[in-house]
Amino acid sequence: MASPKDTLPSPNWIYSFRLPNAVLEDCDSCGCSASGGSMGFASLLNSNFIGVRYFYQHYKTNDGLYSNSPWYDEYYQTTQLWTRIPLTSKIQISAIVPYHFHQRQTVNGTEPISGLGDVTVMGLYQVYQSVKKDTTAFSHTWHLGGGVKAPTGTYDIRNNGSINPGYQLGTGSWDGLILTEYTLRKNAFGLNLMANYTVKSENDKGYRFGNQLNYGGTIFYLWERNQNTFSPQLGLNGEVYEFNFQHGQKVQETAGSILFSKIGFEWGIGKWSLGSNLLVPLRQNLIAGNVEAKFRFAFNVNYAL
Numbered sequence: 001m002a003s004p005k006d007t008l009p010s011p012n013w014i015y016s017f018r019l020p021n022a023v024l025e026d027c028d029s030c031g032c033s034a035s036g037g038s039m040g041f042a043s044l045l046n047s048n049f050i051g052v053r054y055f056y057q058h059y060k061t062n063d064g065l066y067s068n069s070p071w072y073d074e075y076y077q078t079t080q081l082w083t084r085i086p087l088t089s090k091i092q093i094s095a096i097v098p099y100h101f102h103q104r105q106t107v108n109g110t111e112p113i114s115g116l117g118d119v120t121v122m123g124l125y126q127v128y129q130s131v132k133k134d135t136t137a138f139s140h141t142w143h144l145g146g147g148v149k150a151p152t153g154t155y156d157i158r159n160n161g162s163i164n165p166g167y168q169l170g171t172g173s174w175d176g177l178i179l180t181e182y183t184l185r186k187n188a189f190g191l192n193l194m195a196n197y198t199v200k201s202e203n204d205k206g207y208r209f210g211n212q213l214n215y216g217g218t219i220f221y222l223w224e225r226n227q228n229t230f231s232p233q234l235g236l237n238g239e240v241y242e243f244n245f246q247h248g249q250k251v252q253e254t255a256g257s258i259l260f261s262k263i264g265f266e267w268g269i270g271k272w273s274l275g276s277n278l279l280v281p282l283r284q285n286l287i288a289g290n291v292e293a294k295f296r297f298a299f300n301v302n303y304a305l
Helices: 157-161
Strands: 049-061 072-086 091-106 109-116 120-129 139-149 175-186 189-199 212-221 223-225 228-241 244-246 249-251 256-269 272-286 291-304
Touching (some): 256 291
Antiparallel strands (some): 049 291, 120 139, 175 189, 212 228, 223 228, 228 256, 244 249, 256 272, 272 291
C-alpha cells in the first residue's frame, strides 16, 4: 500500500524515492466500498504520476445463527484512476477515482453491484526531512496530512440487512481522514511506518459506518541497473474498525480488527512503472467472527508526469 516521496536532490534518482504513504484504507466494516484496500495511496518509484490500479478482495460470510450455517463468498474488484501531483517542494496532493465491480453469493443466488465509488482527495505536508550529507548516513522524513472522501458512490440501505453491511459502492457520507508517516533510510535499505484515522459521518439514510484506524510498517530495498529499478517490499498492515451506528443507535457485531502480512514489489523502466502487492491475514476478528477475509491483491501501471 503507498505514499509521497522525498524531493531531496541527488545525482541518482533512486535516492529521491520515498516509500508511499502506505495503507490508506477506505474500507467500511470489512470489505466494502474500498478506495485503497490497504494497498496504498501512491506510487513507490514516481513522485508525480498518473496511473491505473486494479485490486481484488475475497471474503467469506456466515450468518452465525447455527453451528452448521453455510459460508458464502463475497468478491470485491476495483479499478482506479489515481494520481499524485506535487504543488510545492513540501506539499503534495493525491486523488483516487474508483470504479467497483462487486459480487456476493446468497441463498437466492449471486448478487452483483457495480458503479462509481467514493472519490478521495488528500494532501500531505513535509514536516521534517534530514539533509543527506553522505551515502552512509541515515535519512529521516516525516509527513502529516489529511483529506476528504466524497459520497460519489451509491449507498443502498437494503444491503445493511446482509451479514456484511459494507457491501456497498460508497458510504453515502462525507468522511475525513488524518495521517502521519515516517521514513528511515540508509543507502538502498529503508523502513516506512505509518498510521491514519478516518472519521465517518452519518449519511442521509441515517447510517454511519464506524471510524477506522489503519497502521503499518514496511521494509524495502532499492536495486538499480541502467534504466531499470526494482524495489521488493515486506511488511505488516493492520486495521481497526469501530462500531457502526444507525439513527444514533450502535449496531452490534459491526466492529472488528485484522492484521495482514504484506509482500510486494515495484519495477520501473524509464517513465513507466508497474507494481503488485499481496496481503494475507495473520489474525482477524470481523463482525463477531461472521466475516472472514481471505486475501487481497493489487496490480498497477503508472506513467511519470
